[in-house]
Amino acid sequence: MKNYKYIPGIYITAILLLASCTKDFLTLYPEGSLNGNSFYKTTQDFQQAVTGAYTPLRDIANNAFWMDEMRSDNATYDYFAKDRGNAATENISTFLDESTNGIIQNRYQAAYVGIGRTNAILDRIAGFSGMTDSLKKTIVAETKALRGHYYFDLVRNYGGVPLHLHEVLKMEDSYLPRASVEDVYAQVISDLKEALDVLPSPQFTSASTGRINKGVVATELAAVYMQRGDYSSALPLLQSVAGMGYTLMTNFSSIFNPANKSADKNKELIFDVQYQSGTTGMQSSFIYRFLPNMSTSFPLLGEGVKFNINTYGGWNIPTDNLKAVFEPGDQRFDATIGVIEGTINSTQDFVPTKVVSAVNYTPPAGVVTKYFCRKYYFPPYPNINRNTDQNWPLYRYSEVLLMLAECLNETGKSGDAIPYLNQVRVRAFGDANHNITSANQEQLRAAIALERRRELAFENKRWQDLIRTGQAITVMNAYGITAKQKFSYLLPQSFNVTQNRLLYPIPKREMDLNKQLKQNPGY
Structure with a gap:
């Protein structure tokens, strides 16, 4: 039973808790509900609350493949003539989505659930004296890393969004106008940088599975900078991750096998969304x-x-x-x-x-x-x-190697970039016979982009890669022409990809609840 009230993406007072946990291990338990005024009394309460703040990662991942992979030229849907009840999900793939789309609403809401939980922790822990300063700093850092992650997900997909930085306790506090894209990114960077300075390096033990650490934060902060075209800032972060002990799995398929989801078995997984099969509602499908x-x-x-x-x-x-x-x-x-x-x-x-x-x-x-x-x-x-039990990967070490190659190439160090690219190719082919030996900056840029597509297919990277490299409109319009020639069921107005379609709409429900919001152009 849930006893919370939902208003524009934010929970008032109550925080949904996923689990109790030890200091390191992200233990999974059924989700319940507790009132914030009767909670936050002990160190364990705060540890439980942090674990609960991870839960919306699953809710986002359950919807993201439609918006991140099927929006691109990597994936489509199997048209099922007998059942035409899937228009909302099909429309995301064909660029016919609207603000009433339930998948777009679900992702937006899940991110704000996560933000609401992190804000409650940060506000409540500030005056709490029942734990050591060291533990408090760690909890704050982990929580800010999560908040930064949720806002990064929002700003990439919806543009500027309301910037809630404190627990919402009153109805009137829940309605904010949209902040600018620049302001949201500034907050993301601030949260991640604060977390980076405090969190420990990866430990690669079963007890550390699922937890955000310095490697996770450095990787995501680099991804933020790359999204902004700031390769110089991303480069040292990625170089630091390369020295943290991550390695490539020998066999590509084994990376994703649920039998290898523990951090002590899989040093390639930097950050993945945790699922657990059974009857507790935390399974994946x-x-x-x-x-x-x-x-x-x-x-x-x-x-x-x-x-x-x-x-x-x-x-x-x-x-x-x-x-x-x-x-x-x-x-x-x-x-x-x-x-x-x-x-x-x-x-x-x-x-x-x-x-x-x-x-x-x-x-x-x-x-x-x-x-x-x-x-x-x-x-x-x-x-x-x-x-x-299938987890969903968010960042892998092979992606860090390709990010490193891209940053080096974009900062004029193409020769230094090639070895990182070839590390990924050697694993892919099982030998060095397919290595790239020389390329100019433009050629290497294309080679790295293509390698990302092969390596990270179906990991929700392709659509944002097309956007950040300025190729989304050209590539997807060309793909749409071919698709409409092949599939007669596609409507003539599908795949009309314009600048407006590089962002998703603010969900209609949010617009109806918060009259200060303005819709993205074209919706």
């Missing part, structure tokens, strides 16, 4: 979204699965455009994109038979094929529908 709509799931999900039809899927389908960018011998292709063979039955449902490799694949005669995102496919799955 990504693979069910990414598999096709099917009449039966038995052949694909494992012997333990007892349920039948999956009408949840058909999203994040690899495009032909994405398939074409992988070079022969690139092991990431097989780990990222798979093929499902099957047939169409008398009621026009897809009946799968097996998953096969997409490498050099030619469909056999009489077989219906469906491509899918294989990156998060690790059967067998438990006998609970849409319930997995």
Whole structure:
């Protein structure tokens, strides 16, 4: 039962708590509800509250792939003629979304839930004397890093947003006008820099799994600077991360295997959103979204699965455009994109038979094929529908290497950039035979961008990469022309990508509640 009141993205007084926790480990427990006036009495209360402030990361990740990946030329949806009830999600992919879109609302709201929780912690801890100064500084730093993360997510997707920096205790305090983009970014940078100075370096122990540390903050702060085109400020941060003990996993697919989600098993994961299967409501369901709509799931999900039809899927389908960018011998292709063979039955449902490799694949005669995102496919799955342990990656060390290469190249050090790019390519191909040996700045810029696309496909990076490199309008309009030629169901007005479409609309519900808000142009 929840006893809070929601107003424009902010919770009044009450803070939803995810868990109790130790000093380091992000322990997951069912979400409950406590009133702020009866809470914050002990050190453990504040530790619980910090853990609760991580929870909206899951709510954002559950919606982000529509807005970050399917907005790009990496992914599309499997058109299902029998069920036309998915227009809101399809419209994000085709640039026909409106301010009433529920996915856009959910993400906006989740970020402000996180901000509300962090603000409550920061305001309450200021006058609390029941813990050591060292622990208080650590809690404040971790909390500010989370707040910075949530505002970074908002400003990239919606532009300038209301800048709430204190707990909302009165109705009138909840309604603020939009701050400028510059002011929001300034706050993000301020929060992350404060956290960077305090938080410890990564420990790579099971007890540190899921927690924000110095490596997480340095990586995200560098991403913020790169989003702003400030490569010089990003570079030393990334160089510091390269010296913190992170390493590449030998096998690309193993990075994403839930069996390797612990920090002591996977030194490539810098920051990922934590999920836990079971009956506590903290499970993930990504693979069910990414598999096709099917009449039966038995052949694909494992012997333990007892349920039948999956009408949840058909999203994040690899495009032909994405398939074409992988070079022969690139092991990431097989780990990222798979093929499902099957047939169409008398009621026009897809009946799968097996998953096969997409490498050099030619469909056999009489077989219906469906491509899918294989990156998060690790059967067998438990006998609970849409319930997995699959975490969602936010930052990996391979991305840091590519960020380093980009920053060096953009600051006139192209020769120094190439070794970082090649570290990623050596893992992808299993040898150094595909290394880039020389390139000028323009050539290397294109090579790094292409490598990011291959390495980070289906990790919600492509759309923002297109925006920050100034390619979104050109690339997506060209992609749209090809898509409309191939798919007759696409409306003529789809893929009309203009400057206005580089931001999502402020959700209509927020506009209705807060009359001080002004909508983004074009919506």
